[in-house]
Structures are given as C-alpha cells and as structure tokens.
Amino acid sequence: DSGVTQTPKHLITATGQRVTLRCSPRSGDLSVYWYQQSLDQGLQFLIQYYNGEERAKGNILERFSAQQFPDLHSELNLSSLELGDSALYFCASSETGGGRQPQHFGDGTRLSIL
Amino acid sequence: GQQLNQSPQSMFIQEGEDVSMNCTSSSIFNTWLWYKQDPGEGPVLLIALYKAGELTSNGRLTAQFGITRKDSFLNISASIPSDVGIYFCAGGNNAGNMLTFGGGTRLMVKP
Numbered sequence: 001d002s003g004v005t006q007t008p009k010h011l012i013t014a015t016g017q018r019v020t021l022r023c024s025p026r027s028g029d030l031s032v033y034w035y036q037q038s039l040d041q042g043l044q045f046l047i048q049y050y051n052g053e054e055r056a057k058g059n060i061l062e063r064f065s066a067q068q069f070p071d072l073h074s075e076l077n078l079s080s081l082e083l084g085d086s087a088l089y090f091c092a093s094s095e096t097g098g099g100r101q102p103q104h105f106g107d108g109t110r111l112s113i114l
Numbered sequence: 115g116q117q118l119n120q121s122p123q124s125m126f127i128q129e130g131e132d133v134s135m136n137c138t139s140s141s142i143f144n145t146w147l148w149y150k151q152d153p154g155e156g157p158v159l160l161i162a163l164y165k166a167g168e169l170t171s172n173g174r175l176t177a178q179f180g181i182t183r184k185d186s187f188l189n190i191s192a193s194i195p196s197d198v199g200i201y202f203c204a205g206g207n208n209a210g211n212m213l214t215f216g217g218g219t220r221l222m223v224k225p
Contacts, residue, residue, distance in 0.1 A: 004156075033212075042215055042216075043157075043202065045212035045213060048212065056211035090156050090157070092156075099145055099207065100164050102162045103147075103159075105159075107155050108156050
C-alpha cells in the first residue's frame with residue numbers, strides 16, 4: 001500500500017459528460033502529480049501541484065483541469081469527454097516535489113467512455 | 115519531447131534465471147527510477163537512482179544510473195513467479211516535476 005488513495009476505482013460514462021477524479025496523497029506529502037496511462041501513449045504526465053499551487057504542466061488537454069485543496073487532496077476534472085479519454089488515471093505524491101524525492105503512485109481510476 | 119526507449123518489450127523466462135532490462139534516452143536525466151506494475155494496481159517504486167554511475171540494490175534487484183545520464187539498467191537475479199509484471203523505467207529532471215516513462219518490459223516467469 002503506497003498510502004496514496006484514489007477514488008473511484010472505476011468510472012463508466014458517456015461522451016460529452018464531465019467527471020471528477022479524486023486523490024489523497026500520502027500523509028506528509030505536499031506535492032501531487034496526475035498521469036494518464038493508455039495503451040497507445042503509455043504513462044504520460046499531466047500536471048503537478050505543490051501545496052495548492054500548480055507547479056508543472058505536461059500534455060494536458062484544455063478540457064482537463066485540476067486543483068489541490070487546503071487539505072492537500074487533489075481533484076482532476078475531465079469535461080466534454082471523448083472516446084479517446086478512456087484510460088487509467090494515476091495520482092502520485094511526493095514530499096515536496098523536489099528532484100530527489102521519489103513519486104509514489106495510487107492504484108488509479110479506470111475511466112471508460114461509452 | 116523526451117522519450118525513453120525501454121527494452122526488451124517482453125521477456126518469457128524460466129524460474130531461477132537472471133533478467134536484465136534497460137532504458138536509453140536521447141536526453142539527459144538527473145534521476146532514474148524503476149517501477150513495477152501489477153494488473154489493476156499502480157506502479158510500485160522498486161529503486162531510485164540520483165547520481166550518475168550509482169549502483170543500487172534492493173534484494174534481488176540491482177539498478178545502475180548510466181555514467182552519461184542517458185541510460186539505466188535493471189537486473190533481477192534468480193527470478194521467481196511473483197516477479198511477473200510490467201517493469202517501467204522513468205527519468206526525472208532536477209525540479210522533480212514530471213517523470214518520463216519508458217514503454218515497459220512485460221516479464222513472464224515459467225515455474
């Protein structure tokens with residue numbers, strides 16, 4: 001158990017809809033990362049937050065957004081969903097987000113778009 | 115963008131054999147990490163490397179951070195059935211922001 005909690009484990013919805021994925025980092029970790037894992041693209045970095053502030057952005061679509069709340073949990077919002085958004089979405093956390101701190105991953109949310 | 119080439123893509127070995135997999139990059143990374151992912155779970159950290167040339171062991175696992183900072187390898191000695199899974203390398207930058215992942219090595223172990 002990595003200590004990173006993601007909910008829900010599975011989500012099935014339709015095209016055009018909006019969903020919110022939730023992540024609670026490990027106790028004491030201030031930085032949260034979101035990744036997308038798909039069969040054709042592999043594991044891709046989306047966005048990082050540190051202590052409530054956005055710190056780094058990867059190839060995140062404009063339809064996607066995230067935030068980190070004062071209690072340090074984070075939410076990833078996906079809107080106007082398309083079939084290609086079907087993937088596993090992982091959250092990871094680290095102590096301060098510095099380069100010498102490994103990221104620990106949750107078990108992911110599997111998103112299926114019908 | 116940065117890309118990591120991980121090889122082999124898959125391996126099917128006999129229990130007890132040693133395994134070697136590696137990652138190469140056209141860009142320099144300042145950290146290298148190795149993760150294992152089992153079905154239905156997230157990647158689990160195996161080994162983290164922070165210095166060029168560093169060789170680190172974790173039980174039967176040994177990993178090295180290449181001296182050029184563009185490659186890393188992972189060795190597993192005396193494989194056992196529970197080693198089955200997908201192994202990913204990941205490169206990180208100084209700021210510790212994004213990890214760039216390799217495409218994974220699927221390991222299958224025959225008892």
